[in-house]
Amino acid sequence: MILVDTSVIIDFLRNRQNAKVEVFDDVMESKIPWGISEFVYQEVLQGARDEKEFGKLREYFDTVPVYFLKYGKVSFERAAMLNLRCRSAGVTVRSTVDLLIAETAIENEVFLLHNDSDFTYMAGVLSELRLYKERIT
Numbered sequence: 135m136i137l138v139d140t141s142v143i144i145d146f147l148r149n150r151q152n153a154k155v156e157v158f159d160d161v162m163e164s165k166i167p168w169g170i171s172e173f174v175y176q177e178v179l180q181g182a183r184d185e186k187e188f189g190k191l192r193e194y195f196d197t198v199p200v201y202f203l204k205y206g207k208v209s210f211e212r213a214a215m216l217n218l219r220c221r222s223a224g225v226t227v228r229s230t231v232d233l234l235i236a237e238t239a240i241e242n243e244v245f246l247l248h249n250d251s252d253f254t255y256m257a258g259v260l261s262e263l264r265l266y267k268e269r270i271t
Contacts (some may be wrong), residue, residue: 136161136168136266137201137239138247140177143170147178147191154249157267161247168247169199171238173231201242203234214238216260223259227252236263 138161142154157192161168172176175195182188205207213233220227227233232252245255245266257263 135244136241137235137244137246138168138174138211139235139246139250140162140174141249142177143178144181144213145249152249154247158247161266166243167199169201169212169244170195171201171235172203173228173238175200177231201238201244203238204241209237209241210234212241216240216256220259221254225255225259227256232256236260239263 138158142158145152145155146158158168159244177191178195179188179191182191205212213230213236216236217227217233232250236246236253236256240260240262245264247266248254253263257265
């Protein structure tokens with residue numbers, strides 16, 4: 135199971151070719167289960183240029199599984215603790231949403247496919263954050 139971050143979804147939807155989009159293409163072609171988090175869903179919809187595009191995105195993502203935080207208020211505390219652990223190790227995470235996406239991946243025990251250096255730095259500190267980076271051959 136793979137949680138795909140906004141950074142990959144946006145590049146994919148805009149037909150931008152890069153290594154992470156190629157990995158995502160492999161995931162889909164190989165029918166590896168994947169989904170997005172509730173935060174990725176909001177970020178993608180937020181990027182719509184107009185109501186027509188918003189509707190198309192909403193319709194497309196109605197077919198995609200969504201991973202949610204599992205523990206209510208405690209999940210937010212845990213995400214804040216991820217930030218504290220990173221800061222203590224000298225890693226500054228620039229986005230609260232990235233912390234919530236990381237916590238979602240951790241709680242759901244799924245790999246995270248991203249194209250955002252913050253996640254790479256976070257994974258260097260947080261052993262429980264598993265990143266998906268393999269090309270399927």
